[in-house]
Amino acid sequence: MAEDTKNATETPWDIGEESMAEYDRFKVVNKSPRRVDAMKLALGKGTFTDDLTPPGMLHVKMLGSPHAHARILSIDTTEAEAMPDVHCVLNMYNVKAIPHTTAGQGFPEPSPWDALCFPEKVRFVGDRVCAVAAETEAAALRALETIKVEYEVLPAILSPEEAVAEGAVKIHEHPEPTGISKPEMNLACTLGASVGDVEAGFAASDRVIERTYRIGYAQQSPIEPHIAVTWLDEDERLTVRVATQVPFHSRRILAQVLEIPVSRIRVIKPRIGGGFGVKQEVLLEDVPALVTLRTGRPARWALTRPEELVSARTRHPSILTMKAGVNDDGTLVALSMEVLGNSGAYGAHALTVVSCTGGKALPLYKAEHYRFDARVAYTNLPVGGAFRGYGAPQGFYAVEILMDEIAHELGMDPIALREKNMIGSGDDNPLAVALGEGGEGFPQRIRSCGLPQCIEIGREKIGWERRKSFDKTGTKRRGIGMVALMQGSGIPGVDMASSFIKLNDDGSFNLLTGATDIGTGSDTVLSQIAAEELGVTVDDIIIYTADTDLTPFDTGAYASSTTYISGTSVKKAAAGVRRQIVAAAADIWKCEADGLVAANKQVKHPDGRTLSYGDICRSTLYHHNQHQIMDHASHLSYECPPPFSAHFCEVEVDVETGEIKVLNYVAAVDCGVAIHPTAAEGQTEGGVQMGLGYALSERYLFDDKGVMQNASFADYKIFSALDMPELEAVLVPTYEPSGPFGAKSVSEIPINGPAPLLSNAVFDAIGVRFREAPITPEMIWRALREEG
Amino acid sequence: MSSITFEATVNGRPVRWEVPAGEFLTETLRSHGLIGTKRGCESGDCGACAILLDGVEVNSCVVLAAQASGHDIVTVEGIGDARAPHPIQEAFVDAGAVQCGYCTPGMVVATKALLDENPTPTRDDARHALAGHLCRCTGYVKCLDAVELAAERTANADAAHGGA
Numbered sequence: 001m002a003e004d005t006k007n008a009t010e011t012p013w014d015i016g017e018e019s020m021a022e023y024d025r026f027k028v029v030n031k032s033p034r035r036v037d038a039m040k041l042a043l044g045k046g047t048f049t050d051d052l053t054p055p056g057m058l059h060v061k062m063l064g065s066p067h068a069h070a071r072i073l074s075i076d077t078t079e080a081e082a083m084p085d086v087h088c089v090l091n092m093y094n095v096k097a098i099p100h101t102t103a104g105q106g107f108p109e110p111s112p113w114d115a116l117c118f119p120e121k122v123r124f125v126g127d128r129v130c131a132v133a134a135e136t137e138a139a140a141l142r143a144l145e146t147i148k149v150e151y152e153v154l155p156a157i158l159s160p161e162e163a164v165a166e167g168a169v170k171i172h173e174h175p176e177p178t179g180i181s182k183p184e185m186n187l188a189c190t191l192g193a194s195v196g197d198v199e200a201g202f203a204a205s206d207r208v209i210e211r212t213y214r215i216g217y218a219q220q221s222p223i224e225p226h227i228a229v230t231w232l233d234e235d236e237r238l239t240v241r242v243a244t245q246v247p248f249h250s251r252r253i254l255a256q257v258l259e260i261p262v263s264r265i266r267v268i269k270p271r272i273g274g275g276f277g278v279k280q281e282v283l284l285e286d287v288p289a290l291v292t293l294r295t296g297r298p299a300r301w302a303l304t305r306p307e308e309l310v311s312a313r314t315r316h317p318s319i320l321t322m323k324a325g326v327n328d329d330g331t332l333v334a335l336s337m338e339v340l341g342n343s344g345a346y347g348a349h350a351l352t353v354v355s356c357t358g359g360k361a362l363p364l365y366k367a368e369h370y371r372f373d374a375r376v377a378y379t380n381l382p383v384g385g386a387f388r389g390y391g392a393p394q395g396f397y398a399v400e401i402l403m404d405e406i407a408h409e410l411g412m413d414p415i416a417l418r419e420k421n422m423i424g425s426g427d428d429n430p431l432a433v434a435l436g437e438g439g440e441g442f443p444q445r446i447r448s449c450g451l452p453q454c455i456e457i458g459r460e461k462i463g464w465e466r467r468k469s470f471d472k473t474g475t476k477r478r479g480i481g482m483v484a485l486m487q488g489s490g491i492p493g494v495d496m497a498s499s500f501i502k503l504n505d506d507g508s509f510n511l512l513t514g515a516t517d518i519g520t521g522s523d524t525v526l527s528q529i530a531a532e533e534l535g536v537t538v539d540d541i542i543i544y545t546a547d548t549d550l551t552p553f554d555t556g557a558y559a560s561s562t563t564y565i566s567g568t569s570v571k572k573a574a575a576g577v578r579r580q581i582v583a584a585a586a587d588i589w590k591c592e593a594d595g596l597v598a599a600n601k602q603v604k605h606p607d608g609r610t611l612s613y614g615d616i617c618r619s620t621l622y623h624h625n626q627h628q629i630m631d632h633a634s635h636l637s638y639e640c641p642p643p644f645s646a647h648f649c650e651v652e653v654d655v656e657t658g659e660i661k662v663l664n665y666v667a668a669v670d671c672g673v674a675i676h677p678t679a680a681e682g683q684t685e686g687g688v689q690m691g692l693g694y695a696l697s698e699r700y701l702f703d704d705k706g707v708m709q710n711a712s713f714a715d716y717k718i719f720s721a722l723d724m725p726e727l728e729a730v731l732v733p734t735y736e737p738s739g740p741f742g743a744k745s746v747s748e749i750p751i752n753g754p755a756p757l758l759s760n761a762v763f764d765a766i767g768v769r770f771r772e773a774p775i776t777p778e779m780i781w782r783a784l785r786e787e788g
Numbered sequence: 789m790s791s792i793t794f795e796a797t798v799n800g801r802p803v804r805w806e807v808p809a810g811e812f813l814t815e816t817l818r819s820h821g822l823i824g825t826k827r828g829c830e831s832g833d834c835g836a837c838a839i840l841l842d843g844v845e846v847n848s849c850v851v852l853a854a855q856a857s858g859h860d861i862v863t864v865e866g867i868g869d870a871r872a873p874h875p876i877q878e879a880f881v882d883a884g885a886v887q888c889g890y891c892t893p894g895m896v897v898a899t900k901a902l903l904d905e906n907p908t909p910t911r912d913d914a915r916h917a918l919a920g921h922l923c924r925c926t927g928y929v930k931c932l933d934a935v936e937l938a939a940e941r942t943a944n945a946d947a948a949h950g951g952a
């Protein structure tokens with residue numbers, strides 16, 4: 001059996017006797033057994049989409065638009081179609097124009113239906129023009145070279161400010177799309193929410209501080225680019241093997257755009273090589289699916305790395321104007337945020353992302369008055385989408401730098417200012433109702449909050465007090481910064497998950513769930529939850545997930561929902577199965593079920609008799625009161641408990657060259673009970689790495705025609721092992737009463753930290769405030785020269 | 789399209805394959821069932837496709853099959869298998885270094901190259917060995933732990949067998 005190495009986290013403070021007692025009871029959760037899928041991955045076994053090649057498979061390649069904004073006047077594919085290896089050519093002339101959204105959300109979708117499989121007007125460089133399916137990739141590429149397209153080039157809009165300016169050219173002016181908030185103003189969505197009277201609050205405050213922050217493009221960049229393989233099974237049903245976070249939404253959206261019933265489609269998610277939100281988008285499976293339906297042959301479309309960077313999805317760049325009314329003692333009275341977001345060519349996720357920008361970041365600090373106003377504009381640039389953090393990183397970028405700036409103005413310690421105003425256990429989230437995800441939400445009260453402990457641990461480990469004694473005269477100057485963070489756990493009242501469990505005749509269990517492991521380890525975490533509830537080990541659980549034919553529904557892996565929402569559905573189903581096992585034992589023994597205990601893979605009678613789960617199953621399958629022991633459960637939550645976190649880092653800035661080195665980084669996180677502590681640490685470490693790229697190196701460079709200039713891993717720089725600082729992730733145990741075995745979420749929160757943290761730490765080091773991310777050495781060098 | 793004869797030792801076995809001229813080694817290996825070698829960028833920037841060529845780690849996506857012909861090739865499948873996983877693979881699993889696992893085969897290959905050269909690497913040696921391997925999931929902390937754990941276990945195994 002796998003080693004149960006790592007033990008429950010130490011708890012140096014009081015989290016309440018009752019909660020601690022829960023920790024002591026855990027046998028499987030809050031431990032870190034080997035992940036159920038790790039060995040096959042380390043062996044390089046065929047588990048990813050691309051590792052299966054159905055015989056006779058065609059290869060798809062896409063001709064992307066060379067223009068940021070242009071009407072297609074004609075497409076001549078005669079030569080390509082005559083090529084012997086070419087079997088299918090798709091474009092606006094032979095694919096029906098069905099407005100839809102690629103966002104991959106629940107139904108009805110909160111994103112506008114502004115996309116077509118093949119648009120008659122291209123809206124960014126890389127937008128779809130014409131697809132070819134051929135015997136080989138090389139043949140498909142040769143065919144693309146022969147295609148002649150005539151364009152009427154239109155003026156391109158390359159910033160959200162231009163998009164909303166008077167007289168700007170319209171990006172989505174045609175009649176078909178629905179759900180666009182103000183197409184005539186190039187606005188994909190607008191949103192406002194308010195609590196109290198923010199203007200009155202400003203007037204009543206000792207001072208009002210206003211700042212504007214900008215944060216740019218970044219890409220999820222899973223190491224496995226998007227890929228889908230499609231074929232017809234022996235019953236002529238369309239099978240789609242795809243790297244997706246949302247198999248059930250993918251099936252629904254495919255049915256819509258292909259105009260075939262859901263019942264004719266099976267979507268299978270194999271292992272996927274990272275998602276981070278970008279694989280929530282139903283980005284490419286429609287094209288190989290069309291090829292398969294038209295030719296009867298399997299088809300594969302895999303994006304190249306440049307295509308992934310240019311034409312997959314990105315973080316919505318945002319301009320945020322913050323205004324805070326504060327009293328001289330540091331009390332926050334009123335807080336407002338105004339966002340102008342850039343959705344790129346299509347509006348996928350525009351509304352829901354921006355609602356999280358305000359909805360996740362603002363309530364961290366309590367004020368009597370809040371105001372949130374957002375507009376997200378279309379531009380002729382790459383398309384925004386879901387990206388780990390989902391709007392919150394933009395929000396925390398502004399809020400957490402603002403907090404530092406307020407502390408500086410008031411001459412207060414940044415930690416003291418935060419401690420004075422931050423939300424805590426027992427508090428209501430005042431914005432929860434006014435600003436849910438994409439509209440009104442549900443009331444939320446904080447029931448578990450380890451933020452004070454996170455701050456304490458970070459302060460201690462980084463050596464916060466040292467910041468007063470750094471030498472500020474040499475070439476290399478050090479500084480220390482901190483940020484406080486929160487997120488959510490699932491979308492309240494929206495995310496639904498379901499699971500099914502049955503007992504086998506050796507006492508093992510099949511667990512079938514729609515939950516989608518995207519590399520986070522959720523297959524392991526859900527197996528642990530089932531095992532804990534059933535009184536067995538992880539090795540006794542055979543988990544199979546995310547296959548629309550074989551597993552029950554799940555909204556998918558997004559919004560930090562899998563452990564909290566899907567995990568509870570697993571726990572409920574497991575509890576049902578455990579009750580049935582006990583009832584079957586009572587039936588066999590002809591005794592009352594009360595007093596029988598199910599644990600260690602057996603049921604125990606108070607008199608000492610035992611029946612193994614295997615014995616019970618064999619009895620119920622073959623002999624006695626014959627039936628299959630099995631149960632299923634669904635789960636939806638109106639609560640959305642936030643995990644909390646504090647990040648600290650120490651930097652060294654070279655004032656001659658502008659080089660920034662992150663020396664040490666501490667991320668302390670309260671995710672409730674960590675079901676698999678090693679995985680929770682891993683999420684935190686990976687999130688910090690990704691956030692550091694966002695803070696320091698990842699950016700999109702465009703020329704004046706909207707062509708991305710750095711579309712490769714050589715030029716779009718994500719952090720390597722050599723770039724990483726010493727990094728420590730600390731789990732702060734709390735117990736969330738509404739979560740499965742006390743758990744909250746952990747996957748998204750870490751990405752909120754690094755970008756504002758680096759601004760704060762660099763300010764501490766050199767006294768220059770950056771309100772734009774990423775911070776590059778050139779920016780530092782220039783700023784220091786300007787200061788003289 | 790014209791083809792070439794690719795003759796090499798792959799994971800200890802001699803092979804003779806007809807492959808399209810101009811094909812890169814990643815494709816050659818994958819189309820012959822060695823799918824542990826992954827594609828992340830196909831431009832030599834991510835290390836997902838790493839293999840050992842005469843014992844030296846290379847990115848197979850930027851090596852032509854024709855260039856590799858006549859050489860000794862080891863892929864992740866040649867390092868260990870389900871019946872006998874290599875201690876490096878065990879270490880990646882035990883250290884919690886496998887998240888989505890897409891970068892893992894490349895990192896296993898890199899660790900093999902490192903430990904063959906330097907059985908007692910420092911953490912900094914490990915950092916350099918993994919520098920060409922982009923991982924978007926882990927932050928590398930547990931991958932570096934895995935390299936250290938693998939070195940430890942390999943040393944212990946050698947000591948137990950009385951070897952140097």
Ligand code: FES
Nearest residue numbers: 828830834835849
């Ligand atoms: S796929 Fe070869 S280095 Fe990225």
Ligand code: FES
Nearest residue numbers: 888891923924925
């Ligand atoms: S584990 Fe996902 S890329 Fe490394």
